Amino acid sequence: MKKRIGILTGGGDCPGLNAVIRGVVKSAIIGRGWEVAGFEDGFDGLLYDRGPRTLGFDDVRGILPRGGTILGTSNRGNPFSYPVEVNGTTVFTDVSDRVVKRIRELGIDALVAVGGDGSLKIALELMKKGVPVVGVPKTIDNDLMETDVTFGYNTALETATDALDKLHSTAESHHRVMIMEVMGRYAGWIALESGISGGADVILIPEIPFELNSVCNAIDARRCRGSKFSILVVAEGAYPRGGSRVVQKKADETTAIERLGGIGAFVSRELTSCLDMDIRVTVLGHLQRGGSPSTFDRCLGSRFGVGAVELIERGQFGEMICLKGRAIRSVPIEKAVRKLKLVNPGGQMVTAAKELGINVGRD
């Protein structure tokens, strides 16, 4: 039966989103003859008067190598807690009934929600209100459960590893300590894996609160062995042992470490007191979210898009597409959003880092 399916991309930008959109559009139209309606700006688009726009071959032509998302995205727009301006103050209201009504009126048979933790939880709530939903996992941090990896993560690693290669030559030429701060508020995957790939000497991640002494000694030991420079990769959510973890904050709160200008600057300041070396900090920031997706992310994104359409065809609503080994599978969204996938401090990846001589913030 011919269907009309909707698609939206929510949360932060992530390389490979366009591959997913293209995969959904192509596999929906070819063979199936379905119609695809693209909602703009994440869940926000479900509330717009205008739109959605029907996506055809022309709309997805040439978008595979392009970063970003042709549909736009938004970090706001949770219909269950939607910011509405009332008498000059922002009030958060449940507008989900309006959303569900609109989806029905538009004749949307199923909705593909591409997003991370937050977006998938919203999708799940919509599902409970009767909207047939399938999920496509998206997180640059790779901290989503139930999938080996998500698209975007590999591209972010490429950007971080490339940056480490660049910092290496300068560190070596100037005998400097270079600190690079990467994304990862809760999970240290980007720091850990790019650090291994980029030949880092120290990697600090949220899952292993670090001891400054240990870091200091590691750098000093390198200097004694004749390596006059060191490279540190620090996840933005890393924090010193005994210090306070960065927690989910409301808009007007800042944590102690953020007041200091980020964890990279914090580590730099602390190291200055125990090392007589030139120390520099680079914050990679938004560069990690952008750019043309890597071959891995283009292929994975495309396969996820195709898989989402197949889920709809088989009526597997409430499921999220995922990667297991080399195979595309699916799991209940519920299982995927229960908790974050964190680095296991005693697991294989951390052990490998240690075996490679990398200090992970502890002896």
Place this chain on the structure above:
Amino acid sequence: MKKRIGILTGGGDCPGLNAVIRGVVKSAIIGRGWEVAGFEDGFDGLLYDRGPRTLGFDDVRGILPRGGTILGTSNRGNPFSYPVEVNGTTVFTDVSDRVVKRIRELGIDALVAVGGDGSLKIALELMKKGVPVVGVPKTIDNDLMETDVTFGYNTALETATDALDKLHSTAESHHRVMIMEVMGRYAGWIALESGISGGADVILIPEIPFELNSVCNAIDARRCRGSKFSILVVAEGAYPRGGSRVVQKKADETTAIERLGGIGAFVSRELTSCLDMDIRVTVLGHLQRGGSPSTFDRCLGSRFGVGAVELIERGQFGEMICLKGRAIRSVPIEKAVRKLKLVNPGGQMVTAAKELGINVGRD
């Protein structure tokens, strides 16, 4: 107990080999205090009078981002069938006893053999003669069983996908059919996955003998829909239905397709007869083997190196390190070399390609 372990890299060049070597050296020395002996030029090095050279931190410094192998490699040098010049003709002799004797004399407690199908089979034979061996899989083509992927493959995909991006702009500007021939004598993985990532319109692989009519129609159908160009990715081992498969050849044999200048040129010639379009062929060739390894291959190679040392420590000889999902595991080498891992014509990856509107040589 302190050990002296040997390492060699055999077969074709592959990005990530240096990451493996570095991983072995670092994890053997740090914590364990073992000594690592590097044999040059693959199995050839086991027969050299000179060497092996002891590998220390200085030898592996800065090699992580570098392509190739600091140990050199060789496609020859099978000690069970070694080419010896006798009265002007080459005779293949079994020199494995000499090799086994030398390994013992050098006090090598275990040998890490990094290589593909061929090299791992040789390693297995040495194992049977009493040499404690562990294997690290290496194949740019990703056609080795029992591991999700091998290092080098991702870098090759990046190179192929990047080349497809380049060909796209020219194809589009000139309304041309561009054929790109990639590696893959038996397995079409590179063609298939780079083709999906690079937005190819046709992908021809050895596992699915192609029908020229089908390919021709696919390109023509695109033209009718207004797409005045097409991109074909062809694995070097692809062949027309009913045609003869490229088979393992001795040095002085050439197949029919090779006599025609490769499958890319063959397809070009055949398409010329049924299409009135400008057709150009690019053979990617050795570019796929070189270059700085991608972040994926650097991390995987490093973990494989660490894993190989752990196998030795646990006495798991005859085993090969491998990747399953995100985890490093091991399997008997015997299982891995029994047959090649080919693309399943009815499997997920081919189906995804078709769903994306890609012609795979058949309707």
Place this chain on the structure above:
Amino acid sequence: MKKRIGILTGGGDCPGLNAVIRGVVKSAIIGRGWEVAGFEDGFDGLLYDRGPRTLGFDDVRGILPRGGTILGTSNRGNPFSYPVEVNGTTVFTDVSDRVVKRIRELGIDALVAVGGDGSLKIALELMKKGVPVVGVPKTIDNDLMETDVTFGYNTALETATDALDKLHSTAESHHRVMIMEVMGRYAGWIALESGISGGADVILIPEIPFELNSVCNAIDARRCRGSKFSILVVAEGAYPRGGSRVVQKKADETTAIERLGGIGAFVSRELTSCLDMDIRVTVLGHLQRGGSPSTFDRCLGSRFGVGAVELIERGQFGEMICLKGRAIRSVPIEKAVRKLKLVNPGGQMVTAAKELGINVGRD
């Protein structure tokens, strides 16, 4: 006064064409309020019934980083010798009157012709028939007189140098002689400059017919000094001393070297007879024309586009925009197309290559 100007891109694809188009469109509209008419497929578009299409901001949005040309291009379509099918055979006719008439009818006040040698000569002829023309030089080979460089050349160098980096690691690992054939039918600039940047050992260019003995000795001398590999860069138009130069050919002619599969294959075969080494050939081909333009080519293309509009504003018709040092200047097209800018065998660049120990085909 408000104007309506036309633009076309002729000849081979070249990274930076879109930057030129964008530069013309933006500078024509902003401040001046002119209208820009884009002709498709080079000079062919002047004869189409449909088009030209009016180019606005939306048409040039996001095209700066993209290779190719949004207008399409063509190597055919010379209106002074236009291929017309008459009773099954192709006859070349002068249709320039029709072209001139059409340009007038469309109310085109001036035409920006972006192209190489051939396209600029056509532009000059149209100029003589009364069409106000300005030229923007375009040649990937950098063989156009009167401009220091053209856009596209730097990107082609990046592609060739990157390929040499890749071949290096394989050459070194396998102790091979790697031959890379690059573009340059008449001028050896790409071979020479990418060879210097890529650390080549031998560079063969059309301007210096090579002696095989010299090349052979150079590779042998390297081997004697312990360098077991060598890298050769060969321009497609290179030829052996005493051999015949590749000359401009009609469609049905092939030169001796082409019959042998190109100069790379030729050199490979010849070297095989004097060297006992493994030799491999890579033909870079179309990869050199594609891809996202480098920063140099994007900036130069943009400035050329702006400069072309300024030429029109000042009424400097028959002039071509060019780069001298860091400055944009202009010269009569006539001066630029008189002859090709070839490498001076006794000039600075060749001398530098020799001083760096590079063999250029002669002792």
Place this chain on the structure above:
Amino acid sequence: MKKRIGILTGGGDCPGLNAVIRGVVKSAIIGRGWEVAGFEDGFDGLLYDRGPRTLGFDDVRGILPRGGTILGTSNRGNPFSYPVEVNGTTVFTDVSDRVVKRIRELGIDALVAVGGDGSLKIALELMKKGVPVVGVPKTIDNDLMETDVTFGYNTALETATDALDKLHSTAESHHRVMIMEVMGRYAGWIALESGISGGADVILIPEIPFELNSVCNAIDARRCRGSKFSILVVAEGAYPRGGSRVVQKKADETTAIERLGGIGAFVSRELTSCLDMDIRVTVLGHLQRGGSPSTFDRCLGSRFGVGAVELIERGQFGEMICLKGRAIRSVPIEKAVRKLKLVNPGGQMVTAAKELGINVGRD
């Protein structure tokens, strides 16, 4: 006559330094048979007891594609004002006599000083004290007079342009204002040229003190035209009209803008007050100095190295090698260091930016 020449690399890290060193070593040894002595860590190395080390072919093998400098560098070490620890405080002393004496004792016939403004001035002073010196210009900022460009600049532009490409996709997907801070304390070349190449909407440089109103209006005008995002490139030395210019500071001084966290953060804060848009800042920092040099910088660096040796051979001491158009020339160092080469606010490059619709901080 056989010579022994010295070489040092001073000042900040810069891609292409290794190409220069390799060029000097190769051209000095090949044909001339000279000896090359490499001093480590810039002018500091002239005062070390150890070294210099003799540089041969093996030392420069494989360094062409590598960033940094194999000789190390230093921003300190001015022998005319050398920091010496006296009773716990740092005193700056003239130790140039010791340096001159050491150079003579080592039998150095000529010194190649590779460096920027500061290093070349020191070289000139040494020249006046009798040391035969030739200069090779090096500045990532391209602010050195008397040479069209210097090596390193093009690589920095590539890094900055690539970063802008990455920010573009995120800016567009999230409807954000993205500010990227690049190097350029006095000269805005990197900001200006990467901004043109990267499709920036606003470029702020030290040579044109900006008006916030103008910037604000430009972004707002874009939004009104439907472009819901904007990209700003800001040179680190940019400052608001009427604000105070960043001036050369002693170690313990900070300017007002630096206290605010840099000019990028400053602009972000100011724009927040006049725009209701999401604004993000990225500081590119040290990434601009590192990485494998681009083809342009490798070729230029190599030619500069060769040229420096030729200057020595011809006895042209006190001269600096430079690029004019496509030719290598030389000028008295004195002329080159008199003042910095700044962007001309009324010059071609700024005018081109404006014609492309870029706001440069003024209407």
